[in-house]
Amino acid sequence: MNEAKVSKETMETALKKAPSRPRTGKSRVWHYFEETAEMKAKKCNLCGNIIMASGGNTSNMRSHLKHKHPEALEDCDTYVPEEV
Numbered sequence: 459m460n461e462a463k464v465s466k467e468t469m470e471t472a473l474k475k476a477p478s479r480p481r482t483g484k485s486r487v488w489h490y491f492e493e494t495a496e497m498k499a500k501k502c503n504l505c506g507n508i509i510m511a512s513g514g515n516t517s518n519m520r521s522h523l524k525h526k527h528p529e530a531l532e533d534c535d536t537y538v539p540e541e542v
């Protein structure tokens with residue numbers, strides 16, 4: 459009966475593999491868009507296209523990056539904010 463021991467080790471390994479990433483406020487996605495006069499409309503800094511994104515919802519913006527600027531989306535997903 460050493461199931462408990464095995465599961466504990468598995469958990470510790472999993473924890474080491476997944477370092478906690480600090481989440482500081484706004485998503486990195488915002489770095490690539492700017493506000494416009496229209497509340498819901500965000501302008502892509504890379505191509506100037508207008509993306510509709512209501513509130514803090516970044517899914518449309520992420521979708522735009524994914525299709526038009528995959529390297530920018532990769533930057534968003536790998537970016538780790540520096541500690542201040």
Ligand SMILES: [Zn+2]
Pocket residue numbers: 502503504505506507522526527
């Ligand atoms: Zn764009």
